Amino acid sequence: MLIVKKFGGTSVANKERIFNVAKRCIADFKKGHDVVVVLSAMGKYTDELITKAKEINPNPPKREMDMLFTIGEQMSVALMAMAMDQLGVRSISLNAFQVGMHTTKTYGNARLKRIDTERIKQELEDRKIVIVTGFQGVNKYDDYTTLGRGGSDTTAVALAAALHADSCEIYTDVDGVYTADPRLVPNARKLNAITYDEMLDLASLGAGVLHNRSVEMAKKYGVQLVVRSSLNESEGTVVKEVVKNVERMLISGVALDKNADRISVFGLPDVPGTVFKLFNTLAKANINVDIIIQSAGHDGTKDVSFTVSGDNLEEAMAILQERKDYLGFERIESDCDIVKLSVVGAGMMSNPGVAAKIFECLYNINVNIHTIATSEIRITVLIPAKDAVAAMNAVHNAFELRE
Numbered sequence: 001m002l003i004v005k006k007f008g009g010t011s012v013a014n015k016e017r018i019f020n021v022a023k024r025c026i027a028d029f030k031k032g033h034d035v036v037v038v039l040s041a042m043g044k045y046t047d048e049l050i051t052k053a054k055e056i057n058p059n060p061p062k063r064e065m066d067m068l069f070t071i072g073e074q075m076s077v078a079l080m081a082m083a084m085d086q087l088g089v090r091s092i093s094l095n096a097f098q099v100g101m102h103t104t105k106t107y108g109n110a111r112l113k114r115i116d117t118e119r120i121k122q123e124l125e126d127r128k129i130v131i132v133t134g135f136q137g138v139n140k141y142d143d144y145t146t147l148g149r150g151g152s153d154t155t156a157v158a159l160a161a162a163l164h165a166d167s168c169e170i171y172t173d174v175d176g177v178y179t180a181d182p183r184l185v186p187n188a189r190k191l192n193a194i195t196y197d198e199m200l201d202l203a204s205l206g207a208g209v210l211h212n213r214s215v216e217m218a219k220k221y222g223v224q225l226v227v228r229s230s231l232n233e234s235e236g237t238v239v240k241e242v243v244k245n246v247e248r249m250l251i252s253g254v255a256l257d258k259n260a261d262r263i264s265v266f267g268l269p270d271v272p273g274t275v276f277k278l279f280n281t282l283a284k285a286n287i288n289v290d291i292i293i294q295s296a297g298h299d300g301t302k303d304v305s306f307t308v309s310g311d312n313l314e315e316a317m318a319i320l321q322e323r324k325d326y327l328g329f330e331r332i333e334s335d336c337d338i339v340k341l342s343v344v345g346a347g348m349m350s351n352p353g354v355a356a357k358i359f360e361c362l363y364n365i366n367v368n369i370h371t372i373a374t375s376e377i378r379i380t381v382l383i384p385a386k387d388a389v390a391a392m393n394a395v396h397n398a399f400e401l402r403e
C-alpha cells in the first residue's frame, strides 16, 4: 500500500511530537507500506515569520514573503528526517523544488498545476520514507510560491492523487470533523463519515479542519481522506463521495462564520444593468461577495444587500463610495455585528421541513433572522452576532446531533 500522511503544525510543534510522528510513520513503513509524509511548519512558525517580515516592512513584497515562508516547512522536513535517522530508519526530506511541485505564478495563493512523481517514486523504491514540504510550490520563473494559509492539506491530497495512493490521512490536533465547533457547542460529536460536498460547505464556512481546496481536489480526483488526531489513536472522520445510510444523519453539521460583514446599498436605480455594475465594480477589485438579496423595487429604486469577508469590508465600502455617481445609489451602510450560521447536510435533499425546523428553533429563542440563503444541502442565515452561540446550540440540539 502507498500511504500519504500529512501532519499539521501542532503535530510537529516540538521535539517530542516530532518523534511521535516519526514513530507513527515508521510503524506503517515497517508493515511493508510505502510512506510519503507531508509536513507543515512547526507550531505557529508561519505566523512568526509574518511578524518578522512586518517588523522590516509592513507591506512586504509577496514574492519575498513566499521565499520566507518556505523555510518553515523546510525546517520541519529536515528535522523529521533527522528524527527518523535517529530511530534507525532510512528517509529523505524533499522540498517543492526537489520534487517538482509546479504551480501557477501567483505568489501567496498559487494553485498546483502538476507534480513530478519520478523522484518520489525512486526514493520509495529505494525503501525510504519520503518527507515532503507542504504548502509550497515552484512557478514558471523557478520562484517559490505558496498555496495560501493552511495549504499543506492541499499538497497532501495532490500528492495522493498524483501517486495514486491507497490512502490519504490528514493528522491534526482534533479527533476528526465535528457536528459543530466543540469549543462553542460542548455536546458536539465526531462524525464517522461525511461527503465531499458537505465537507466543502463546512470547510468554507469556517469549520477550519481542512483547507478548502484540498477537499475540492479530493472530490475531483476521488481521493478518500481520513481526518484524525496525531495525539491519539481514535478512528477519525472519513471524507468521501457517498456516505451510506447507516452512517448518515439528516444534518451533518452546524457551522459559524464570524468573519462575515454585511453591506446594504439603498436606492439603486431599478433598471437593467444595475446589479451587474455593482458587483462588477467589486469583482474588479478582487472582492468576493456572498449571500446577496435584492428587495422588490419601489418608486423606481431598489435596495441590495450582500456579505463580504471582514478583511474586505473597508475596501469594499471605499470603492462603492468612490463610484457612487456611476452606480447611482442613494446611500450605503455596513453592519459588522452579524454572523453567518449554516446548517449542512446531504440528507436535506430528500427531507422537507429542515428549513422550517431551523426557523422555528431560532424563533423559540427569539433570534431575528436578517437574511436567508439556501442550496440543496445547506441553509444559511445571517443573525446578530450576540445570538450566535445560543443559536448554534439550539439548532444543534434540535437536530439531535448531540452525544
Ligand code: ASP
Binding pocket: 008, 009, 040, 041, 046, 047, 072, 134, 135, 148, 149, 150, 151, 152, 153
Ligand atoms: N504552514 C502553513 C500555514 O500555517 C501551511 C499549513 O500549515 O498548512 O498556513
Ligand code: MG
Binding pocket: 008, 150, 153, 209, 210, 211
Ligand atoms: Mg490546517
